[in-house]
Amino acid sequence: MTVLRHVPEFGRRLGVKVWYVPLAVVLFAASFLPAFRSNGTEIGGLPTRPFDALAVVAIALQCFPLAARRRWPVSCLALVAAGFSLDQLRGYHTLAGTALPIALVTVGSYLERNRRPTVLLFSVAYVPLAVALHRIGPGDPVEEFVTFYLALALAWGIGAWLRFARAAEAERRVRVAEDSRTAERTRIARELHDVVTHHVTAMVVQAEAARYLTAAPERLDESLAAVSDTGRRAITDLRHLLDLLNPDHGSETRTPAAGRVLTLVEQTRRAGQPVEFTEEGTPAASTGSADLVAYRVVQEALTNALKYARGSRTSVQVRHGEKEITVEVGTDGSGGRTEGPGGSGKGLAGLRERVDVLGGEFSAGRRAEDGDFVVRARIPVGGSA
Numbered sequence: 311m312t313v314l315r316h317v318p319e320f321g322r323r324l325g326v327k328v329w330y331v332p333l334a335v336v337l338f339a340a341s342f343l344p345a346f347r348s349n350g351t352e353i354g355g356l357p358t359r360p361f362d363a364l365a366v367v368a369i370a371l372q373c374f375p376l377a378a379r380r381r382w383p384v385s386c387l388a389l390v391a392a393g394f395s396l397d398q399l400r401g402y403h404t405l406a407g408t409a410l411p412i413a414l415v416t417v418g419s420y421l422e423r424n425r426r427p428t429v430l431l432f433s434v435a436y437v438p439l440a441v442a443l444h445r446i447g448p449g450d451p452v453e454e455f456v457t458f459y460l461a462l463a464l465a466w467g468i469g470a471w472l473r474f475a476r477a478a479e480a481e482r483r484v485r486v487a488e489d490s491r492t493a494e495r496t497r498i499a500r501e502l503h504d505v506v507t508h509h510v511t512a513m514v515v516q517a518e519a520a521r522y523l524t525a526a527p528e529r530l531d532e533s534l535a536a537v538s539d540t541g542r543r544a545i546t547d548l549r550h551l552l553d554l555l556n557p558d559h560g561s562e563t564r565t566p567a568a569g570r571v572l573t574l575v576e577q578t579r580r581a582g583q584p585v586e587f588t589e590e591g592t593p594a595a596s597t598g599s600a601d602l603v604a605y606r607v608v609q610e611a612l613t614n615a616l617k618y619a620r621g622s623r624t625s626v627q628v629r630h631g632e633k634e635i636t637v638e639v640g641t642d643g644s645g646g647r648t649e650g651p652g653g654s655g656k657g658l659a660g661l662r663e664r665v666d667v668l669g670g671e672f673s674a675g676r677r678a679e680d681g682d683f684v685v686r687a688r689i690p691v692g693g694s695a
Contacts, residue, residue: 331377338373341405350397351407353458354443355450359401368396372406379416384428387413391432395439399446411465418469419476429466436462500660536580571608575626578612584623585612591630600691603664604628604635607672610657611639611685619643619683634670635689643681658685665689 340346347361371393375386390413397404421428440455575587593601608626615624623642628635658674665672670689677684 330379334373334376337376337406337409338369341369341373346405350403350405351394351410352403353398353440353450353454354447356398356401356443356447358403361402361404364396364400365402365404368393368400368402369404369406372397372404372409376409376412379413380420383413383417383420387417387432391435398439398443411462414462414465415469415472418466419472420469433459500664536577539577539580571605571626571628574605574609574612578616578624581616583612583616583620585615586623586625588626589628589630593630593635594632594691596692599668600635600689603661603668603670603689604637604687606664607637607661607685607687607689608639610661611641614657614683614685615639615641632691634691637687637689638684640677640682640684643676643683661685661687 341350342361352358372390373393375389379386390409394407394410397407417428436459440459444450444452444455571589572587575585578585608628612624612626615622619641625638625640627638629637661674662672665687668690670687672687674683674685676682
């Protein structure tokens with residue numbers, strides 16, 4: 311039992327697939343069975359002769375190199391071809407001749423360099439074998455030798471096709487991995503945009519307001535406390551993002567829940583933005599990624615309100631249904647506008663992608679009747695983004 315346990319490890323050190331060894335042994339043993347003797351490959355028409363010592367050598371040369379056919383494919387083919395030539399020239403016609411097409415398929419499949427010289431070399435080597443068999447045999451037609459060569463070429467072609475298919479699959483896997491990495495980088499960039507842009511915008515607005523409160527220490531202290539609170543929330547959200555990238559980073563809840571929208575609204579109010587908040591319904595027991603996407607929709611919409619419509623009345627409505635979460639954030643279009651920190655314009659596009667992934671609907675634009683800017687999202691629950 312100890313010896314058997316070490317066989318796979320020994321095979322790995324030699325670069326030999328373990329199942330190739332039984333293949334070689336079975337083919338070698340089967341060549342001596344009475345039912346298979348003298349029933350192998352036959353070209354040239356030589357009369358079959360009984361086995362002798364050279365027959366054992368020919369069979370061994372054709373069978374045992376198969377054990378290392380992947381590690382040394384050309385050497386394997388050379389030994390098998392030598393054994394096959396001896397087999398045919400002596401008239402043994404053994405079952406071991408089956409090893410020749412197997413070796414050709416292997417070379418066609420696994421040989422990476424010098425493929426054309428290898429084909430040319432073995433093609434040229436086949437010529438003297440065919441000439442010798444034609445001379446010492448009963449004079450079979452040349453077409454028989456040509457047909458056999460084409461059969462060998464077909465075996466090589468099968469190996470070449472396997473090599474091509476394996477390379478195409480490897481290329482596909484590389485492409486899929488690269489696409490996955492690109493998608494992951496895009497997702498991380500969206501998360502960073504949502505977290506950093508919102509909190510930094512709120513901190514900038516609060517800090518700017520604090521400059522005008524030096525004459526009112528109580529209000530100044532409140533404003534600075536709001537800046538500190540916003541900074542701590544930014545750190546918390548960044549930790550959530552790190553938890554998504556590395557589950558071992560922390561043990562906190564990894565994704566903001568829709569219940570935190572109220573906290574987000576309060577933070578925006580402390581930054582000086584009048585926000586009305588309405589939440590209807592009861593969140594579903596399992597919402598998948600819908601909670602996070604709803605949170606991000608509100609976060610991005612409030613960030614844009616702080617940037618481009620500071621001081622304008624803003625309303626946030628969140629409705630929880632059995633199958634979806636509906637979010638609507640509207641900002642008064644008639645209010646005064648104060649120039650705020652610039653944006654990249656990617657936030658709303660990122661939200662649209664998030665909602666689309668879950669099979670929902672997203673829209674953002676001004677209402678014709680009153681000019682209010684409204685962000686709407688319908689997010690099915692239970693999906694994963």
